[in-house]
Amino acid sequence: MKTALAILSAVTILSGVGWASDTNEPPVILRQPQSLSVREGEYAWFEVVARGAEPIGYTWTKNGTNTLVNKTPLIQFRLPTTNDAGLYQVVVTNEFGAATSAVARLDVRPFTARELRVSGFKTNAAGEVILPIDLKAQGDENRVSGSIRFSTNVLKNARLATGPALANATLTLDTAMSDDGLLGISVSMPSGSSVPAGVTRLAELAFDVASGASVLEAAVAWTNLPVAIVAQSSSASNLLVEPVVVPALVVPTDPPALDPQSGLFLHTLKLLNHGGDINGVSIVITGLTDDSLGKPIVIKTALTDTNGAQRVEYGPILAGVSVDLQIEYYVADRRTVPSPHFEVEVRQPSWPVQYDTFVVLDRCLYTNNVFMVEWETGVNVLYYVQYTSQVANTNAGWRTSLPPVIGNGRRVQWIDRGPPRTESPPTGQERYYRVFWR
Numbered sequence: 001m002k003t004a005l006a007i008l009s010a011v012t013i014l015s016g017v018g019w020a021s022d023t024n025e026p027p028v029i030l031r032q033p034q035s036l037s038v039r040e041g042e043y044a045w046f047e048v049v050a051r052g053a054e055p056i057g058y059t060w061t062k063n064g065t066n067t068l069v070n071k072t073p074l075i076q077f078r079l080p081t082t083n084d085a086g087l088y089q090v091v092v093t094n095e096f097g098a099a100t101s102a103v104a105r106l107d108v109r110p111f112t113a114r115e116l117r118v119s120g121f122k123t124n125a126a127g128e129v130i131l132p133i134d135l136k137a138q139g140d141e142n143r144v145s146g147s148i149r150f151s152t153n154v155l156k157n158a159r160l161a162t163g164p165a166l167a168n169a170t171l172t173l174d175t176a177m178s179d180d181g182l183l184g185i186s187v188s189m190p191s192g193s194s195v196p197a198g199v200t201r202l203a204e205l206a207f208d209v210a211s212g213a214s215v216l217e218a219a220v221a222w223t224n225l226p227v228a229i230v231a232q233s234s235s236a237s238n239l240l241v242e243p244v245v246v247p248a249l250v251v252p253t254d255p256p257a258l259d260p261q262s263g264l265f266l267h268t269l270k271l272l273n274h275g276g277d278i279n280g281v282s283i284v285i286t287g288l289t290d291d292s293l294g295k296p297i298v299i300k301t302a303l304t305d306t307n308g309a310q311r312v313e314y315g316p317i318l319a320g321v322s323v324d325l326q327i328e329y330y331v332a333d334r335r336t337v338p339s340p341h342f343e344v345e346v347r348q349p350s351w352p353v354q355y356d357t358f359v360v361l362d363r364c365l366y367t368n369n370v371f372m373v374e375w376e377t378g379v380n381v382l383y384y385v386q387y388t389s390q391v392a393n394t395n396a397g398w399r400t401s402l403p404p405v406i407g408n409g410r411r412v413q414w415i416d417r418g419p420p421r422t423e424s425p426p427t428g429q430e431r432y433y434r435v436f437w438r
Helices: none
Strands: 020-021 028-031 036-039 044-047 050-052 057-062 074-077 086-094 099-100 104-109 115-119 129-135 143-150 153-163 170-174 184-186 198-209 220-223 230-232 244-247 248-250 257-259 264-274 279-285 311-316 322-330 339-347 357-359 363-367 372-375 379-387 403-408 412-418 432-437
Touching: 028 086, 036 044, 036 050, 044 104, 050 086, 050 099, 115 143, 143 198, 153 170, 170 198, 184 198, 220 244, 244 339, 248 339, 311 322, 339 372, 379 412, 403 412
Parallel strands: 020 050, 036 104, 115 244
Antiparallel strands: 028 050, 044 074, 057 086, 086 099, 086 104, 115 129, 129 198, 143 184, 143 220, 143 230, 153 198, 170 184, 248 264, 257 264, 264 322, 279 311, 279 339, 357 432, 363 372, 372 412, 379 403, 379 432
């Protein structure tokens, strides 16, 4: 049985980002703020964890001179712009001394909804690896180009499989540097015309898999050689375009299976990030029908959009990492087997922006690599579960699980089997939990 927050709160400040001390100790920084790179409009934050005698003060500065209004250990940028970019630092003080943090850089890239994508990958019956190249267009693009860098120890014989999918479009494939793992592609429309708004398949590239290699080891990235990443309008004006490599989602051929213990249908998906580090993904799940009782099938690990679509979020994901995601479906009749359709998007996860009030956990049990956490809830109150690998190791930090639990006025059970609810499956009892509500 794990130690619950009721005991941990003796040493953990309820802000969730600091540690108290009963001695005359000057501030000591335990975790430094980390540099971030985001697009305009993506939520960003800097956080410092410090220990020392209370009260502790926090003074943040930007670019070494501008003192910020924020006086807490957490500084947030809910809708950052390029004006927020800069170097940030915090001085932590109490009556016994001061400690200055390392400098953290915030890079803010101009926002554009226009994306040049490698949309995962797939294999065909011939054993070829197919890379779909898509453009998420705004409707004003006459020409778009870019280059793919690929791992030559895995992928060989780069060529065009299909394309262009656009009527009247001209596609050029530059293979002059393909032996070095570089492949250029450009698509242009006739003068005066544009790519229609929305996601358009520009082409599909084909590769052979090198002898003895596994397609799971393949890595790709966008680059500017031999062809620069460019989008242009009909007047040859340059347009902002974001190059994106979307992780591949491997869906098992077997349908979701009913787990008699939880009463949920379980489905294990594999997410392969063959591109660079990303902040997170959103997996949009559609195609779910009502069961035989006329009740909708609900994904327990999903957020629901305003349009009713259900999506599972997970991140961050490092380059070359594969993750098993367990999707949980609640089906009221326990007979109707879900038949979902999945679409993966790269996005910034919607982490909660602040901590409010922590709750006391009634029970926290571990068995068979699964943790179960219980607590009493209020009606329609949002509860966020946070977890860490070792509470004594402040560098581990607390991570927030999504989606939040919506209280129903009764005791709830929250089960941790691993992704997407948490970053990895529990492998032992060294995982700690706490819950706060907003």
